[in-house]
Amino acid sequence: MTAPAATTTTYEKIGGDAAVGKLCDRFYELMDTVPQFAELRAMHPESLQGSRDKLYMFLSGWFGGPDLFVEKFGHPRLRARHMPFEIGTRERDQWVACMVLAMEDVGIEKEIRAKLLENFFNTADFMRNRAG
Template sequence: MQEQSLYILLGGETTVTRLCDRFYELMEQVPQFATIRALHPANLQSSRDKLFMFLSGWLGGPDLYVKHIGQPMLRRRHMPFAIGEEERDQWVACMLLAMESTGIEQPLRERLLAAFFSTADFMRNQPGTTQR
């Protein structure tokens, strides 16, 4: 029996859309995420769309990012931004809150959190917390 993808386990397009929407709502509203919010454009719609397309494929669903934009090359695409431990931790905390508030069950949330942390840590291009 073939294991279901994380995309299917999450609830597919509907849940991934809700997760991305909630992630950027939290980033916009919660002062704790001001540092990562400042790395994004004023209008977050493009960022939401890109995260949704990326997560769809990353979670085992349709490979929308590759189809519409090309290979993710995440580290390369994030190099123009100073990403240290603070930015990594804010991103992960924001995603954790988004997962909790969209009702992703704890076992799946924990599994995703480990993968999100690993990916976010890979994006770091600063030796530690960025200097202000």
């Protein structure tokens, strides 16, 4: 019998902990400075550090690395956690566009970005809780 082939996680493919940290840093830097994302930025507290840290912990596990968010906060319950915020198509699209730029800026490979974009869009779309 041969051993099953080891699968490489997205976490490993993009560069592990350091890459997830850079992605989150760049995402919130863009959100904070690019006028196109002003409405998205307005939904966040003055300091983005807590939001950045939670995204970092979530993405670590979501990409197949250490499940930091679950270890600290339990099940992500993404929709329930985002329910206090009015999220429509504009906010969804701003979040996705910001993440696309962040992925490009930190050098995530095109093929990986395409798959992540699909997953990010579907998840962001699921967060919508208002029309428009």
